[in-house]
Amino acid sequence: MKCDVVRDLLPSYADRLTSGESNREIEKHLKTCEHCRQYYQEMTGEVPEILPKADVKDAALLAGMKKKRKRALLAAAIVIFILAAGGLWTFIGYSVGSSNVLVEDVKLSYGLKDNVAYLTLEPKGGELEFDGFTEKIKDSSGNIIGTRTRLKVQRFRKGLFVEGSMGWESEIEGDDHICEWVLEFSDKTLTIRNGELISEKDTSSLPQD
Template identity: 30%
Template sequence: MSKNCNMIKDLLPLYADDVCSEESRKAVEEHIKECSDCKNELEKLRKNVSVSPQKDAEVLKRIKSRLRIEKLIVGIISVLAICGALFLGLIYLINTDKSMDMEKYKIIDNVSVTEHDGALWLNVKGAASSFVSLSPTISDTDGNHMGYDKGFDREKKNGFGVTLKQRKIDSFEFYPRASSKCFEQKLFDIGEKEDIVKLFYYDDVNNKEYVLWERDSND
């Protein structure tokens, strides 16, 4: 390896990229005619140079496919999130009750209270759908609704309220023709709850109530 070789090897990368001066180019070309070592070095460099655009394309392709995969993952996560939200919404609709509107469901015509066998019974005309539940609520004698708070002071309250509830997702109708068949539910034994003097239906949609039963003053 001549002293010249070192100088030429410094120039080879510039020569391979075709960015060296005319003088350097000539010097390199003259040298490699006689020096197989430097010629080999140049060929190696040229291979790398010629390979590089292909490499770039490969890198770009890899980046693109990675981006595509990331997009796909984000898409899948979004879809799952939306499905989850819809599912929770449905669960909410199924599990949330609403009071039955007194006017819409003609509660006065369809719901009554009867007294027999020493107890009070709630009667609902027609086939009450299984989605309807009764929520006893507590109110005072004047009919003021006391809410569903279980921590109420029993000593001071002497009313009893009931409200028919249905799931938000369901629609419910009373069947007028089935009026002979009543859905009956025992509320309580009259003797057991002497403090209760009034029983009424409470509609918390319209904040209205109507009296279903009042204790006789003779009782």
């Protein structure tokens, strides 16, 4: 039986006016055709009795599961999108990272605590790349009296998940011992000796090498 025929018969079927043979045909069709079943349901406001109750329940359950799965997929998509955006942002941060690093881009702390000189650099919203080396400081007689670490700040990389503070520590062995950190920024060169800032040279007017 075709859908339109069934639908023509459904009002009569609902009023129990159709013949036994028609009923069988209609019910056979309703079992296999969801559209007509829905049509019948909307018309009468009831689920056709010919449907086993479990089927209806299963159908509703299935629909619920589909909805849940859709929501889970959406959540996963959002998470992936956020991760991708974060990654992209980090990547952009790396690629637009500046080689022009100013003192003000970094929060500096230094000092001397229990004979240990310390230096901490906290780049504001990014991380730093250095080029550095340590040399020995000798007195006029050639005796080693300390170390000097030169840190040339090469790059400031910004990004959402890019953040790294870095620190150095050095024990001051004896009164004459010197521990020096020379920090070369694009605008200034700072010299920190035994936890104290001893010089701040303006280098912004000098040509960069």
